[in-house]
Amino acid sequence: MRPRRFRPAGALKGRIRVPGDKSISHRCIMLGALALGETRVTGLLEGEDVLATAAAMRAMGASVVRQGEGTWSVHGVGVGALLQPRGPLDMGNSGTSTRLLMGLVSSHPITASFAGDASLSKRPMGRVIDPLSQMGASFEASEGGRLPLIVRGALPAVPISYRLPVASAQVKSAVLLAGLNTPGITTVIEPVPTRDHSERMLRGFGAELNVETETDGTRIITIRGEAELKPQIIDVPGDPSSAAFFIVAALIVPGSEVTIENVGLNPTRAGLIEVLRRMGGSIEELNPREVGGEPVADLLVKHSPLRGIEVDPAIAPSMIDEFPALFVAAALAEGITVTSGLDELRVKESDRLAVMAAALGTVGARIEEREDGLVITGTGGEALGGSAVTIATHLDHRIAMSMAVAGLVSREGIEIDDTRPIATSFPVFEAMLHGLAA
Structure with missing residues (x-):
């Protein structure tokens, strides 16, 4: 005490x-690692969760380097060019890192093993596994859809139209990130609006993403795959x-x-x-x-x-x-x-x-x-x-x-x-x- x-x-x-905002910190490392060229980030939140994301992107080929307090340089590999990680990706206690990176890996021709601490290993990942399986990825998960689990990505992945059964910004983001390297249009239908950091940042990096809001508040989000992301300068x-x-x-x-x-x-x-x-x-x-x-x-x-x-x-x-x-x-x-x-x-x-x-x-x-x-x-x-x-x-x-x-x-x-x-x-x-x- x-x-x-x-x-x-x-x-x-x-x-x-x-x-800096944690949700945005995660996403600028991930998208910077998929853009060709150098993304410069200031104000990054340097908590353990965000550092887990940085380590995972490094393991898949990106250069992610800390240059000073909150100041980072990310040299990306391009969408579709993630490398096979040599060992398991350690997610620590970060549910955001796990769910979003499962999405990214799902449409790349690589196999990745995800592990986490005792707390994260109790949290079910089924809500993300369901739509990503529909896109062609395959999963070997521990009992109850939990970590440790293995994701085998699909190439080419299949574009889907997915209606979220439960409001979740993480599930939405996982499907959109999988859609980045999937030919055609991937659609997420969101009956209840959730945090839209992924949509804003994907657009900021140059992805072709559209959002339509229907009269009842339902949001229909579409992303065109095989995207080319452009590096950015971001102050989180x-x-x-x-x-x-x-x-x-x-x-x-x-x-x-x-x-x-x-x-x-x-x-x-x-x-x-x-x-x-x-x-x-x-x-x-x-x-x-x-x-x-x-x-x-x-x-x-x-x-x-x-x-x-x-x-x-x-x-x-x-x-x-x-x-x-x-x-x-x-x-x-x-x-x-x-x-x-x-x-x-x-x-x-x-x-x-x-x-x-x-x-x-x-x-x-x-x-x-x-x-x-x-x-x-x-x-x-x-x-x-x-x-x-x-x-x-x-x-x-x-x-x-x-x-x-x-x-x-x-x-x-x-x-x-x-x-x-x-x-x-x-x-x-x-x-x-x-x-x-x-």
């Missing part, structure tokens, strides 16, 4: 840049999920004014900002621009009196990871905030509804826990209570960071039972928060 007390701070002031946008804690902190700590540089504002990810603005939050977009097909801006966030609202459940998918931070903002707002449609939060790293209800209740917030959401009656800006209070975070990094922010607006500080999960997901979080307070 590594407990730490987060105490009330003066106004937060300054400029920060949060770590800051992760909106990481920025969320600092946005909320600046809104609720009196006198604060913080600029968060280079934040990704992909509409499938930016729901929190929309909700906080509706609550009265001052969040201004400076220097809006597009990087690698992704919308980006610097955010100027100023302390604002917030008011409770009813949060539309339709916005939940675009901010599902940011609800713990929103609950802290709601606890300081004037009036009642109602959230619903959040069943998914019960099966994250912890049961985030139960754990946040207990944590905020411990420091004096008025919380009603419902089956699919929380109803929070805010303090109207009054400091949260709790003298010698220790919060049980259940090894959940987002709970720990959200309650660290709550500590800044408490009367006597809030103790987090264990800060180790923060170090795993966002190692510079505590230093950044301290820097703004100083």
Whole structure:
């Protein structure tokens, strides 16, 4: 255990840049490795998951070289030219690396063996195996469609039209990546829109990809195979999920004014900002621009009196990871905030509804826990209570960071039972928060 007390701070002031977006970091390494020539990447998230992707692309012939902090050079081999890896591809704990790379390999004439850690090896891969098998790839998986597994790619692979049975950006991406080296048109039909980083980046690298949205919201995504990808220069946008804690902190700590540089504002990810603005939050977009097909801006966030609202459940998918931070903002707002449609939060790293209800209740917030959401009656800006209070975070990094922010607006500080999960997901979080307070 590594407990730490987060105490009330003066106004937060300054400029920060949060770590790069993980989803985009994975994809720029993969697509850079398939483009002919050098792709230059800055702001890459250098977590273990992304490094697993880099190692796998190296094993299949690309040159992937770190040149400095967050700065990488990728020399690609071209679509269709991936090499047979000599040994198993070690995916560590990265489900994204595994599912997307299974897609890539499926339409190349190579055989690749995928392995992962104990946690990843429990996660079923059947949702990806089904469509890729229809395209002609063959699989030898462990029991229940799990790792370790072997993929034998098909050449030529067969273009398919695949309707996603369950909303999944990873399954969609796997099929589109397989479609890159498949002659003809590969189609994915998405009844419920999911994160569209793959579509944006494939277009950015020059793939012929089209998206049509029907009147009921269904998205029909087509990609023309045997693509030629062109190398890019990419500055990976800051992760909106990481920025969320600092946005909320600046809104609720009196006198604060913080600029968060280079934040990704992909509409499938930016729901929190929309909700906080509706609550009265001052969040201004400076220097809006597009990087690698992704919308980006610097955010100027100023302390604002917030008011409770009813949060539309339709916005939940675009901010599902940011609800713990929103609950802290709601606890300081004037009036009642109602959230619903959040069943998914019960099966994250912890049961985030139960754990946040207990944590905020411990420091004096008025919380009603419902089956699919929380109803929070805010303090109207009054400091949260709790003298010698220790919060049980259940090894959940987002709970720990959200309650660290709550500590800044408490009367006597809030103790987090264990800060180790923060170090795993966002190692510079505590230093950044301290820097703004100083």
